[in-house]
Amino acid sequence: xxxxxxxxxxxxxxxxxxxxxxxxxxxxxxxxxxxxxxxxxxxxxxxxxxxxxxxxxxxxxxxxxxxxxxxxxxxxxxxxxxxxxxxxxxxxxxxxxxxxxxxxxxxxxxxxxxxxxxxxxxxxxxxxxxxxxxxxxxxxxxxxxxxxxxxxxxxxxxxxxxxxxxxxxxxxxxxxxxxxxxxxxxxxxxxxxxxxxxxxxxxxxxxxxxxxxxxxxxxxxxxxxxxxxxxxxxxxxxxxxxxxxxxxxxxxxxxxxxxxxxxxxxxxxxxxxxxxxxxxxxxxxxxxxxxxxxxxxxxxxxxxxxxxxxxxxxxxxxxxxxxxxxxxxxxxxxxxxxxxxxxxxxxxxxxxxxxxxxxxxxxxxxxxxxxxxxxxxxxxxxxxxxxxxxxxxxxxxxxxxxxxxxxxxxxxx
Amino acid sequence: xxxxxxxxxxxxxxxxxxxxxxxxxxxxxxxxxxxxxxxxxxxxxxxxxxxxxxxxxxxxxxxxxxxxxxxxxxxxx
Ligand code: HEM
Numbered sequence: 001x002x003x004x005x006x007x008x009x010x011x012x013x014x015x016x017x018x019x020x021x022x023x024x025x026x027x028x029x030x031x032x033x034x035x036x037x038x039x040x041x042x043x044x045x046x047x048x049x050x051x052x053x054x055x056x057x058x059x060x061x062x063x064x065x066x067x068x069x070x071x072x073x074x075x076x077x078x079x080x081x082x083x084x085x086x087x088x089x090x091x092x093x094x095x096x097x098x099x100x101x102x103x104x105x106x107x108x109x110x111x112x113x114x115x116x117x118x119x120x121x122x123x124x125x126x127x128x129x130x131x132x133x134x135x136x137x138x139x140x141x142x143x144x145x146x147x148x149x150x151x152x153x154x155x156x157x158x159x160x161x162x163x164x165x166x167x168x169x170x171x172x173x174x175x176x177x178x179x180x181x182x183x184x185x186x187x188x189x190x191x192x193x194x195x196x197x198x199x200x201x202x203x204x205x206x207x208x209x210x211x212x213x214x215x216x217x218x219x220x221x222x223x224x225x226x227x228x229x230x231x232x233x234x235x236x237x238x239x240x241x242x243x244x245x246x247x248x249x250x251x252x253x254x255x256x257x258x259x260x261x262x263x264x265x266x267x268x269x270x271x272x273x274x275x276x277x278x279x280x281x282x283x284x285x286x287x288x289x290x291x292x293x294x295x296x297x298x299x300x301x302x303x304x305x306x307x308x309x310x311x312x313x314x315x316x317x318x319x320x321x322x323x324x325x326x327x328x329x330x331x332x333x334x335x336x337x338x339x340x341x342x343x344x345x346x347x348x349x350x351x352x353x354x355x356x357x358x359x360x361x362x363x364x365x366x367x368x369x370x371x372x373x374x375x376x377x378x379x380x381x382x383x384x385x386x387x388x389x390x391x392x393x394x395x396x397x398x399x400x401x402x403x404x405x406x407x408x409x410x411x412x413x
Numbered sequence: 414x415x416x417x418x419x420x421x422x423x424x425x426x427x428x429x430x431x432x433x434x435x436x437x438x439x440x441x442x443x444x445x446x447x448x449x450x451x452x453x454x455x456x457x458x459x460x461x462x463x464x465x466x467x468x469x470x471x472x473x474x475x476x477x478x479x480x481x482x483x484x485x486x487x488x489x490x
Contacts, residue, residue: 081446081447081448190467190468190471191466191467191468193447193467194447194450194451194454194466194467195467197447197448197451198451198454198464201451201455232448235448235451236448
């Protein structure tokens, strides 16, 4: 098996300025299962083929989430204190018990409808502010409107509070990227994490006092009151949903706008109504693969892709690579806006498959519906700045100019 | 920020962890995690009206160290 010493897969810099897709394509072709080492002794197995990634997701019995799902994930180097108590780092049966109330209260049909309406209102309001000739950073001006709408509904807060929470989760997750953290990254991470926890804990307290259960936080608070859930579990999963919701779709949205810019002729088919926004959304999700990988730990020997991975190993499942696997996708390295039978795996698979997938899909679809219906369009005017992260693929700067829709149509020719 | 003494920090940590500690105990070795820090800060806020920034807990590590950091941050203001 290939062993890569000092692997670029650890390097946030490589994902910002290098070509991780090309590197992963080589691994997929020649070394679908490989070992990656870091000078400090950290080592993980990397799965790069769609079928292997999928198989690993499904095998949650032998591939545990309890040890964190990021390489060197948190400020705390050992097994996380949230382990077994927060969805993303819990294994069944604890995972199942937490998932039920979260899904029931936050991700039911009524909530989804409400979220869609709120996100649409936010996007429309942001676009309505813009005039032809305006220049703006899409990633800061429009993209945050998506998760803001979700927070407003799931957490039952106003747009101002939602914006505060967004800012804090951003610092908490993006702490390795100077664009978000201040000069003392570790302090700002710790304070941001506690700010998010404080915020959610205050909401839980308010809902315990008021008895209201008409948003997700309220429902979880009433579970606490009835003794069905501890307050820490309610808090940790509020945090999980806030982070999962905030730090993903804005990046997908920015990458979508950049993709539209580069694929203007294909995009015109959506504007003209010849390609459905559903299909376009699925391809944008595949193409952007916002969450590049997740990590597991083997609790027993596991056979994957013809290799045996011994117990107690870190294993990484590369979504961004699986989403470019020629065994599953025709012309995998081309953006094909009407790609049929799109089996994109951007949301993972199995019991941990993104609980917010319907919400995220709706957010992106709503964005592109509104962009397609807009009498104006965005043109990218400067090289976008990529997020410095190997875990999240996104943009921290996307400078665009607003042009008339007809002018954008001419650019498509 | 009002004065927050080592004794106040010891009292809060003991209440949250439900075990005895001294002013030189490494509170993280004693079992404090980020949720426990949250609960300690909530207690301190009840008593003093002030929300202590979280990083002083991680930087100070012991009740004496934390109180000292709080004092130092105040002096810098
Ligand atoms: C395009 C946007 C998104 C992408 C690419 C994405 C990706 C993922 C992936 C790959 C997982 C699986 C993690 C694992 O198996 O370890 C996951 C889990 C999760 N996501 Fe998302 N996500 C997105 C949006 C959202 C949104 C909008 C929310 C909430 C509103 C959310 C909340 C969560 C939560 C709570 C989990 C943990 C689920 C569990 O462990 O059972 N995500 N996400």
